[in-house]
Amino acid sequence: MMTDVRSGFAALALAASVFFAGAAPATAQTPPGVLIVGQIAEPQSLDPHRVTAANDFRILTNVYDGLVRYEAGTLDLEPALATAWDISEDGLTYTFTLREGVTFHDGSAFDAQAVKFNFDRMLDEAHPFHNTGPFPLSFQFDAVDSVTVIDPLTVEFTLKEPFAPFLSNLAAPVGLIVSPAGVEATGGEFGRSPSGTGPFRFAEWVANQRVVVEANPDYWDGAPQLQAVVFRPITDANTRIAEMMAGGIDVLVETPPDNVAVFRDDPTFAVHETVGPHVWYLILNTRDGPFADKRVRQAINYAVDKQGIVDNILQGTAEVAAGPIPPAFDWATDPGIAPYPHDPERARALLAEAGVTQADMTFLVTEGGSGMLDPVQMATAIQSDLAAVGLNANIQTYEWNSYLAQVNGGLSGKGDMAEMAWMTNDPDTLPFLTLHSNAMPEAGGFNSGYYSNPHLDGLLDQARTAIDFEERADLYREIQGLVHEEAPWLFVANWKQNAVTTARVEGFTLQPDFTLILRDVVKN
Numbered sequence: 059m060m061t062d063v064r065s066g067f068a069a070l071a072l073a074a075s076v077f078f079a080g081a082a083p084a085t086a087q088t089p090p091g092v093l094i095v096g097q098i099a100e101p102q103s104l105d106p107h108r109v110t111a112a113n114d115f116r117i118l119t120n121v122y123d124g125l126v127r128y129e130a131g132t133l134d135l136e137p138a139l140a141t142a143w144d145i146s147e148d149g150l151t152y153t154f155t156l157r158e159g160v161t162f163h164d165g166s167a168f169d170a171q172a173v174k175f176n177f178d179r180m181l182d183e184a185h186p187f188h189n190t191g192p193f194p195l196s197f198q199f200d201a202v203d204s205v206t207v208i209d210p211l212t213v214e215f216t217l218k219e220p221f222a223p224f225l226s227n228l229a230a231p232v233g234l235i236v237s238p239a240g241v242e243a244t245g246g247e248f249g250r251s252p253s254g255t256g257p258f259r260f261a262e263w264v265a266n267q268r269v270v271v272e273a274n275p276d277y278w279d280g281a282p283q284l285q286a287v288v289f290r291p292i293t294d295a296n297t298r299i300a301e302m303m304a305g306g307i308d309v310l311v312e313t314p315p316d317n318v319a320v321f322r323d324d325p326t327f328a329v330h331e332t333v334g335p336h337v338w339y340l341i342l343n344t345r346d347g348p349f350a351d352k353r354v355r356q357a358i359n360y361a362v363d364k365q366g367i368v369d370n371i372l373q374g375t376a377e378v379a380a381g382p383i384p385p386a387f388d389w390a391t392d393p394g395i396a397p398y399p400h401d402p403e404r405a406r407a408l409l410a411e412a413g414v415t416q417a418d419m420t421f422l423v424t425e426g427g428s429g430m431l432d433p434v435q436m437a438t439a440i441q442s443d444l445a446a447v448g449l450n451a452n453i454q455t456y457e458w459n460s461y462l463a464q465v466n467g468g469l470s471g472k473g474d475m476a477e478m479a480w481m482t483n484d485p486d487t488l489p490f491l492t493l494h495s496n497a498m499p500e501a502g503g504f505n506s507g508y509y510s511n512p513h514l515d516g517l518l519d520q521a522r523t524a525i526d527f528e529e530r531a532d533l534y535r536e537i538q539g540l541v542h543e544e545a546p547w548l549f550v551a552n553w554k555q556n557a558v559t560t561a562r563v564e565g566f567t568l569q570p571d572f573t574l575i576l577r578d579v580v581k582n
Contacts (some may be wrong), residue, residue, distance in 0.1 A: 122254030
């Protein structure tokens with residue numbers, strides 16, 4: 059079927075080819091029915107179980123479905139490949155009734171066996187296709203003990219212990235369902251020729267130029283209005299803006315703050331904004347160097363003028379962060395915990411107390427990456443503020459995917475601090491995957507700064523298993539306070555995400571989880 063897809067896209071690709079190779083001419087008009095999305099980087103993979111970046115997720119959520127999904131524009135769950143589910147009284151058994159008559163893009167059937175294949179592949183090291191990983195976000199399903207096929211349209215998950223975020227994690231990109239037949243046919247190369255059940259099916263991937271997906275006319279929720287979507291990696295922000303102005307792309311994501319007002323004042327464009335669960339922070343190496351001392355970590359939180367960054371660099375498109383749980387989860391945050399104020403004198407006093415009045419540090423920075431908010435300019439501002447209190451931060455910049463390889467492997471021997479941003483679907487996700495002692499890089503987690511605190515571990519473990527909503531909320535508020543005090547990160551900002559579309563695009567809505575849902579979009 060992939061041959062047919064590529065063949066069917068050939069005419070569209072020919073019509074749009076002028077836009078794929080470089081900058082569009084000033085009089086450009088992208089083809090009707092073909093949506094061109096300007097992204098900031100090349101995807102790592104099109105296998106949803108292997109990736110971690112919103113840049114990749116924006117493509118994947120249009121090619122695949124999960125058992126459940128978020129209702130468009132919300133974080134409320136609704137049925138997808140599962141039409142209904144039942145949860146046992148003890149919270150240990152989830153039984154899903156599956157949608158009948160759904161097929162993967164490669165023609166194979168979606169059924170309970172396919173669901174079991176997906177989760178066994180991620181979680182069972184003995185599974186014959188486990189070596190098609192790694193699966194960096196499979197942590198989100200650690201609570202799963204077994205997946206059992208009851209009948210072709212019924213599948214049962216048995217958990218080791220109650221796990222409150224289970225359903226929301228199923229709605230996250232790591233919960234998307236891939237074709238077992240596709241994995242069996244391609245093995246470790248599945249991420250280059252993916253097959254899901256989503257509204258768009260894979261057509262082609264030309265490295266550093268485009269990923270193309272074509273409408274799936276047999277989609278269970280109705281065929282999309284668009285004929286195809288082209289995702290173009292355009293790393294340089296100025297080039298993305300120029301392309302948008304010239305008509306070479308139809309959707310611009312992660313618009314630089316300097317340009318939001320320009321687009322807002324132009325009637326030929328529409329600016330979309332929404333608050334989402336986002337945290338932009340600096341990972342601090344708590345194993346080696348000055349940040350092993352809590353006082354030094356607190357000092358840099360006082361030293362950096364985060365409100366100045368929000369006002370002058372991000373121009374009001376974000377708010378100062380107070381901890382690891384985004385304010386989008388207002389039920390899980392304590393309004394009494396305020397961000398660290400800008401107080402260089404307090405910073406100097408803490409550094410003096412710690413015996414660190416001068417220090418040279420290595421600061422890892424990406425040139426541009428998923429949710430990173432003008433990273434080089436922000437890093438330069440942070441570097442200047444740290445210099446004012448005697449800390450010399452030497453910036454090393456990397457292309458996004460190279461950067462991920464550096465940072466996700468841990469900072470030991472590489473640097474003292476590194477930029478990072480996460481978009482999360484539950485208050486559990488970020489602190490558990492990045493601050494729990496069991497999430498060290500050596501264990502496949504994202505605790506790249508090696509922070510370890512048994513008290514925090516206990517709170518995170520309790521919050522995951524708390525079935526009572528108020529008990530869970532109280533635990534996350536305590537987690538927020540503890541992490542704020544311990545300062546394993548430099549807390550910077552919570553982004554109000556944005557996107558710009560041309561007037562030719564209708565039905566576009568930003569999603570709070572930072573994905574793109576394009577099944578209802580129309581382009582004239």
